[in-house]
Amino acid sequence: MSEKQLEADYLIVGSGAVGMAFADTLLSETDASLIIVDQYHKPGGHWNVAYPFVTLHQPSTFYGVSSTELSKGRKDEVGLNKGLGDLASGPEILAYFDDVMRHRFLPSGRVRYFPMCNYLGDGVFEHKLSGQRFRASTRKTVDATYLKTSVPATHTPSFGMSEGVNFIPLNRLPDVKAPADQYVVIGGGKTGIDACLWLLEHQVDPDRISWIVSRDAWLLDRENTQTADEFFGSTIGSLAAQFEAVAKAESVDELFSNLEQAGVLLRLDPNVEPQMFHGATVSRMELEELRRIRDVVRLGRVKQLEPARIVLERGTLPCSANTLFIDCSATAITNLEIKKVFSGNLITPQTVRSYQPVFSAAFIAHVEANYQNEAEKNRLCSVVPLPNHATDWIRMMIALMLNQQQWSQDRDLRKWLLANRLDGMGKLVKGAAPDDAEKQAIIERMRTYAMPAMMKLQRFLTAIN
Structure with a gap:
C-alpha cells in the first residue's frame, strides 16, 4: 500500500488537551492549515483511558481550549467540593473535546483529523486498522505528546506480585463485586487521594483502608484557585x-x-514533613475526609505483593488473603526533561505556567503566531520545571515569576492574557x-x-x- 501524501502548515501530534489547546489558538489567530494525528479514536488524549470517577482537581474555568468554555459557571452545591467552582468529570471532558473537534475545528475547513493512527516520525503516520500510511509535508511539527501523561490503566507497576494476589488498577475499582477484608491503596499522589476518597464515599470503613504513601506531599488548597x-x-x-x-x-x-x-x-499529617510536591489540589473538606484513614503506611515503596504480606523498602506488613490492592502508583507526568520549546521546525509545548498545561499550550501557540524571532519566542516561553521533590517548589516559583515579569513588560502580551479565558487571575486583579x-x-x-x-x-x- 503506497503512502498518501498530505500537505499543511502544521502537523500536530496528539489531540489531547495540549494539542487541542495549541490548535485552537492557531485557528483563532492565523489562517494556517493543520493536520492533527492521534492514537485514540476520539480527541481527549489520556482522558480516553482515565478511571471512571476522575474529575479535574482545579476548577473547570482553567481547562480546555481558549475559544470554548468548559465550565458551566456553576459552583458545586453538594459533596466535598461544595461551595467551590465545578470540577468537570472525565466523560464531560471527553464530550467537550469531541464537540470542539466536530463543531469548531473540522467545520473551519483548515483541520484534517486522523484518529487511530500511530505517529512514526518525520511526518509519517499509519492508521491502526487499515494499515494506510500517510506522509505529511508541513512547515512545522508540534509534539503535543512530549509530557507523556501516565494513567493507571496503561501503567506497569514497578513492583513484583506473587500468584494469587488480588490486584487491580484504579480504573477497575467500580467493578468490584464483593467486599474485601482490607483495601490497600498504593500511591500517595492525586490518584491515591482519589481512590481513598472514592472508597470512603462508597461506605468503606476507614479502618479497613490501608494507604501506602512512600512520600508525603505538600498539597494546594483548592479555594485558592478560584476565578470568581x-x-x-x-x-x-x-x-x-x-x-x-x-x-x-x-x-x-x-x-x-x-x-x-x-x-x-x-499536608495530610502535621507531624510528617512532606518530601514531595506535584501540585495536587484538594479542598479542606477532602483533606479532613482523608485524615479519617488512620493506617497510613510510610515504609517506602512497595517491592513485592504476596498473598499474606506486603514487602516494602523499609519493612514487611501482614495482610489477609482477602485483601484488595489498588494500584495508584503511576506518575502523572513521566517526562521531566526540559527542552527548548522552539527548535527550527519543531515545537514542543511544555509548561510555561505551573499547574496549567493547557494555558501553556495556548500561550505557546500565541507566541508562535505573533512573534518571528526564535530566540525571542524561547525567551517568552521559558519552561517552568515540573516539580517532584518538595524543594522543587522553589525552582518552579522562580521560573514562574520570571515568566510573569517578562510577560508584564510586553503590552501586546498583557492584552492577550487579559482577554484569554484560561488566564483567570489577571482578570481578577484588573477588575x-x-x-x-x-x-x-x-x-x-x-x-x-x-x-x-x-x-x-x-x-x-x-x-x-
Whole structure:
C-alpha cells in the first residue's frame, strides 16, 4: 500500500488537551492549515483511558481550549467540593473535546483529523486498522505528546506480585463485586487521594483502608484557585500571602513553615514533613475526609505483593488473603526533561505556567503566531520545571515569576492574557475597583512582597543546590 501524501502548515501530534489547546489558538489567530494525528479514536488524549470517577482537581474555568468554555459557571452545591467552582468529570471532558473537534475545528475547513493512527516520525503516520500510511509535508511539527501523561490503566507497576494476589488498577475499582477484608491503596499522589476518597464515599470503613504513601506531599488548597470575583480574598490573597511568607523566611525549613501557616500549602499529617510536591489540589473538606484513614503506611515503596504480606523498602506488613490492592502508583507526568520549546521546525509545548498545561499550550501557540524571532519566542516561553521533590517548589516559583515579569513588560502580551479565558487571575486583579479598599490592600501587599520574595527564592535555590 503506497503512502498518501498530505500537505499543511502544521502537523500536530496528539489531540489531547495540549494539542487541542495549541490548535485552537492557531485557528483563532492565523489562517494556517493543520493536520492533527492521534492514537485514540476520539480527541481527549489520556482522558480516553482515565478511571471512571476522575474529575479535574482545579476548577473547570482553567481547562480546555481558549475559544470554548468548559465550565458551566456553576459552583458545586453538594459533596466535598461544595461551595467551590465545578470540577468537570472525565466523560464531560471527553464530550467537550469531541464537540470542539466536530463543531469548531473540522467545520473551519483548515483541520484534517486522523484518529487511530500511530505517529512514526518525520511526518509519517499509519492508521491502526487499515494499515494506510500517510506522509505529511508541513512547515512545522508540534509534539503535543512530549509530557507523556501516565494513567493507571496503561501503567506497569514497578513492583513484583506473587500468584494469587488480588490486584487491580484504579480504573477497575467500580467493578468490584464483593467486599474485601482490607483495601490497600498504593500511591500517595492525586490518584491515591482519589481512590481513598472514592472508597470512603462508597461506605468503606476507614479502618479497613490501608494507604501506602512512600512520600508525603505538600498539597494546594483548592479555594485558592478560584476565578470568581467572590473568591478574590482567597485567590489573590493567597498570592499576596505566598510572597510575604517567602520574603519573611530565613531558611528553606522556615519557608515551608510560613507557606503552611499562610494557607498556601497543606499536608495530610502535621507531624510528617512532606518530601514531595506535584501540585495536587484538594479542598479542606477532602483533606479532613482523608485524615479519617488512620493506617497510613510510610515504609517506602512497595517491592513485592504476596498473598499474606506486603514487602516494602523499609519493612514487611501482614495482610489477609482477602485483601484488595489498588494500584495508584503511576506518575502523572513521566517526562521531566526540559527542552527548548522552539527548535527550527519543531515545537514542543511544555509548561510555561505551573499547574496549567493547557494555558501553556495556548500561550505557546500565541507566541508562535505573533512573534518571528526564535530566540525571542524561547525567551517568552521559558519552561517552568515540573516539580517532584518538595524543594522543587522553589525552582518552579522562580521560573514562574520570571515568566510573569517578562510577560508584564510586553503590552501586546498583557492584552492577550487579559482577554484569554484560561488566564483567570489577571482578570481578577484588573477588575478590582480602585475604590475597593480591601482588594487594593491585597494587591498592594502582593506588589510589596513580590521582589523581596524573588530575591529570597534565589538565595534558597543557591542553598539547596
